[in-house]
Amino acid sequence: MQSPDTVHYSLVPFHFIWEIIHSRSIVWPQPSTYVRVLKDSVLLQAAFNFLLLLPFGVYLRYFFQHRGNWKKALGLGFALSLFYETTQITGIYGIYNCPYRIFDVDDLILNSTGALFGFIIAPVILALFPSRRNLIAKAEKMQESPLVPPMPQLLAVLVDYLLIKISWTLTLGLFSTSEFAEFLYTTILFVILFAVVPFYWGGKTIGTHILRFNLTTLDGGTPPWPSFLKRSFALYLPLAASWLLRFFNGIELDMDSKLYPYHVWISVAAIAFLFMMWVILVIHVTVVLFKKGKRNFYFDDVANLVPRKNNV
Incomplete structure (x- = not known):
């Protein structure tokens, strides 16, 4: 009282x-x-x-x-x-x-x-987000383009990511167990496979080539390199955030240290952030799957890219 x-x-x-x-x-x-x-x-x-x-x-x-x-x-x-x-x-x-x-x-x-x-x-x-006018224009362009089902899009990303992990296992992974080295290797290969390769290969990665579609602009043209860089960054951000949390939690501090309370609170906040991020991503993927290609995945959306079926 x-x-x-x-x-x-x-x-x-x-x-x-x-x-x-x-x-x-x-x-x-x-x-x-x-x-x-x-x-x-x-x-x-x-x-x-x-x-x-x-x-x-x-x-x-x-x-x-x-x-x-x-x-x-x-x-x-x-x-x-x-x-x-x-x-x-x-x-x-x-x-x-x-x-x-x-x-x-x-x-x-x-x-x-x-x-x-x-x-x-x-x-x-x-300026970092699309305007309402651009969103409407993008939706109209999406309706005009040949739809690529969302499942092949996810499989293409998975194929490219597995190539990165397999290449680490069969090369530097044979000689090093350093998590930082693996993180650095994965980051470099991510940029190469998801940004450099499609820029020089007409909007195709190895995964999209296998699944028979490529990435274009809203008008069907070849995207500029910043678009592929944005896409690779958007794809890698959740993985990089998870890696950084693992590194941070690996830091051992004595409980008597003045920094220990900050370490605990930052760890709790980071875990909560990552949990919410992955929950949102799961919901996003589920919604896109149910839309059956009428809605882009976030990584293509932020880069203004449209998956289109290859002309056979």
């Missing part, structure tokens, strides 16, 4: 700045202590609140398209933040008999500012 005089709100704007300035971790006459502010809990909480609605601002820019709608983005960011704060101070609207977190005006300011900042920088982020 909370005491009757518990304060459930903070209505002083920018109070977090005052808390940072008066933090005990910083001795202002000693500049060497200034770096401690980066680990200060008040600053970290403020940074999190700023970043919380930044993705929401990016989505609003994608939705509104025009930068002149920044006032709407700021207002919607404020409204969403106010919803959060109201939910907290009312104890989820009466479910709990007291607030489970204070109503903080700084949270409103930081959340709203983060949404506005996301709206402003959205073009930089959205």
Whole structure:
């Protein structure tokens, strides 16, 4: 139970700045202590609140398209933040008999500012993703092209990957058991087989050649080398992330080490991230299989590539 005089709100704007300035971790006459502010809990909480609605601002820019709608983005960011704060101070609207977190005006300011900042920088982020117009055009081109069933596409990737593993086993794998050496070898061969080979072979890898299809642009032309590089990166990213987690977990630290708690938390976060990533990939593959070729796999989609049957 909370005491009757518990304060459930903070209505002083920018109070977090005052808390940072008066933090005990910083001795202002000693500049060497200034770096401690980066680990200060008040600053970290403020940074999190700023970043919380930044993705929401990016989505609003994608939705509104025009930068002149920044006032709407700021207002919607404020409204969403106010919803959060109201939910907290009312104890989820009466479910709990007291607030489970204070109503903080700084949270409103930081959340709203983060949404506005996301709206402003959205073009930089959205440049990495296809626009709605491009998605519609891509869907139309996909309908016009001869469909390649998704299963042969997966088998082609599997064939190329198995070639990499077999080549390691029959060459350097005979003389080395180093995981780092295998990781480096696999990375180099991945780029060669999935980027270099199709660029010089008319959009075909060894796997796609066996399964009788090749990779083209939306218009049916020969893709440029960056497209193949993007595809190889998209394919290799899940595997590389799993390798890096294995390397990181292989680091042994004494439990008395100051770095040990960070090692544990980073490991937990990385495992959770990888678990979610592989779950999403399994769902994605399942959806594409059920669509029977009417939807691209993510690795072809990000590279703007279309699998097309070879002319026989």
